[in-house]
Amino acid sequence: MRSSNPVFARSEGFNGRGSSSGMSYPGYDAPPAPAYGQGAGYDAPQQTQAPVSTGPMTIDSVVQKTGITLGTTIVIAAATWILTGPITAESIPTLYALSMFGALVGFGLAMVNSFKKVVSPGLVLAYAAVEGVFVGAFSKAMEANFGGGLVMGAVVGTFAAVAGTLAAYKFFNIQVSDKFRKWTVAALFGFVAVSLFDFVLSFFGASFGFNGFGTIGFIASLIGLGLGVLMLILDFDFVERGIAARLPERESWRAAFGLTVTIIWIYIEMLRILAILRGND
Structure with a gap:
């Protein structure tokens, strides 16, 4: 089943069509599908541009790369x-100028990373660094x-949201259907489109408050x-x-x-909500 998420759509494995289905990942010769639980790894990369880890992606490697x-x-x-x-x-x-710079450059790098078939750790870290400028300037x-107190509240809220979602996903064994993916990603693209539209309108003094700090912005x-x-x-x-x-293992960077x-997205929305609530006190 193919993923609708642009971040993962370029990777066969994230769409359930990795080596276990007998297909080759770009740059790798997929071995015969092993029985589940056997430690068969990937053959050495056929590309000569750069050395790549031959081990499979694991939850530990994903956590490590996400931490970095x-x-x-x-x-x-x-x-x-x-x-x-x-x-x-x-x-x-x-x-505000720094935050806008970070947001726009970060958006551009996010698009490059999302649609790049072979993940680039350097570009992933470049995105993280630029987003750091955005997050730091916007938070301040x-x-x-x-x-x-807003930043600390947003950090705690983000941690609670991520931990709570992970706990619900594991303990309640949430199953992600194709319809769930399509509707969620469609809603995401719609949200981003409206946000960008309101951003453009703001240059002409016609913003309807979607990115603002009023009632519409709160909703x-x-x-x-x-x-x-x-x-x-x-x-x-x-x-x-x-x-x-x-x-x-290299695909851990894509994950x-x-x-x-997503975590930065949640933090920014949490920060905006707290700011709006503080402003209405």
């Missing part, structure tokens, strides 16, 4: 926060405008948070498919990228 990717985002976000200096009336426009601007962020949780469920499902297909995109 998220760690890069956190470190760059902290550096951005510190290097932008004290919060003043003059520094807030700079923070939110605290400057709406008061302290939009609640919808965005819900979509983030649904995307996490898709991410977990896709990772399990990739591990079952015995993809090469890490997908999880990082």
